[in-house]
Amino acid sequence: MKVTEPRLTAALDRPSADVRLFLLYGPDESTAMAHAARLARAMGQGAERIDLDGPTLRGDPARLSDEASSLSLFGDARYVRVTGAGEESLDAVEALLAADQAGNPVVMIAPTVKATGKLVKLALTSDRVLAFACYPPNARDAAAVVSELARAQGLRLSPAAVQRIVRGSDGDRAVMAREVEKVALYCDAAPDRPRDADEGVLDAVGADIAEGEIGDVVNASTSGDVMALTEALRRMGGADSSPIPVLRALGRRLVSLGDMRAAVEGGEGIEQVMKRHRVFWKEEAATAAAVRRWRIDDLIAAQSAARRTEREVIAAGPAGRVIADAFLLRLARRAATRG
Numbered sequence: 001m002k003v004t005e006p007r008l009t010a011a012l013d014r015p016s017a018d019v020r021l022f023l024l025y026g027p028d029e030s031t032a033m034a035h036a037a038r039l040a041r042a043m044g045q046g047a048e049r050i051d052l053d054g055p056t057l058r059g060d061p062a063r064l065s066d067e068a069s070s071l072s073l074f075g076d077a078r079y080v081r082v083t084g085a086g087e088e089s090l091d092a093v094e095a096l097l098a099a100d101q102a103g104n105p106v107v108m109i110a111p112t113v114k115a116t117g118k119l120v121k122l123a124l125t126s127d128r129v130l131a132f133a134c135y136p137p138n139a140r141d142a143a144a145v146v147s148e149l150a151r152a153q154g155l156r157l158s159p160a161a162v163q164r165i166v167r168g169s170d171g172d173r174a175v176m177a178r179e180v181e182k183v184a185l186y187c188d189a190a191p192d193r194p195r196d197a198d199e200g201v202l203d204a205v206g207a208d209i210a211e212g213e214i215g216d217v218v219n220a221s222t223s224g225d226v227m228a229l230t231e232a233l234r235r236m237g238g239a240d241s242s243p244i245p246v247l248r249a250l251g252r253r254l255v256s257l258g259d260m261r262a263a264v265e266g267g268e269g270i271e272q273v274m275k276r277h278r279v280f281w282k283e284e285a286a287t288a289a290a291v292r293r294w295r296i297d298d299l300i301a302a303q304s305a306a307r308r309t310e311r312e313v314i315a316a317g318p319a320g321r322v323i324a325d326a327f328l329l330r331l332a333r334r335a336a337t338r339g
Helices: 005-013 029-043 054-059 062-069 087-098 118-124 139-152 159-169 173-187 199-205 211-223 226-236 244-265 270-276 281-293 296-336
Strands: 021-025 048-053 078-083 106-110 129-133 155-157 195-197
Touching (some): 005 029, 005 129, 021 087, 021 118, 029 106, 029 173, 048 062, 054 078, 062 078, 087 106, 118 129, 155 173, 159 173, 159 199, 159 244, 173 195, 173 199, 173 244, 211 226, 211 244, 211 296, 226 296, 244 281, 244 296
Parallel strands (some): 021 129, 078 106, 155 195
16 A cells, blocks of 8 residues: 555554565665665664565565565564565565565565556555655755754754755755764754754764765766866765765766757757756866767666666665765766767
């Protein structure tokens, strides 16, 4: 059945034997991962987590129901997390719902499935499934998320501080949560000792990434300027800066370049195309270089690679920055060879 976010979070905080599957679908994988982490906390620190993925379930559909009904080796709580699921997981979900018993909850993260797909339709018709669509929040929703995260940490953020965290995180829930936690730690805030925080506190802890720095990284990586990219990554520097907003901005940039490249291949001049797309004058040189270097097929492949890298970064935790930087450098070198 389809549920609202409040009902989902309540169910994740107190998993019921009546719910066999939490299906988290839609493109906002960061939000889905945050909900999956909520289930992990509810299961307890000693809980055993079984990790599966879509390709595994495609090859062995019975694996999901087997893991959901198996006992932990040491008698601890147990749950199953499925990442990268798609329509290939349909048979596995059908087997899970048809099984005589399934004592361990399953949370399935399916970023590529559509609301009209067979997997979601199955979930919506079953009272053993809670299905929730994860989409990137708009500016108003993202601000509400930051405010709620802050209240849970005992923080009273000023409106300007809330908006700054939203901009710096590009609306990514995991990044917003981490920035709020960082500010709460700095302020020694907790639910029983609330603290106020404004932009001055954000300055003190460096709780966002400058939008200009993100643009420098994206422009350099797509135009093939390896030296400029290296310098831009160095300026972003600290280990605390999340690569997720950069990868999201890169994805939008690749889509825009695809539109411009299609227009150029249709006979329109580059200058005219950039004017129609309102390219900022400081970015005209890098944009023109990128449009000349990339072909439509390559831009589509780069978009897929950027999305895949984002998933790898989320899964890698603190090591994600290294993965993102390596991908951006590979992208820049590839663009450079297309001159």
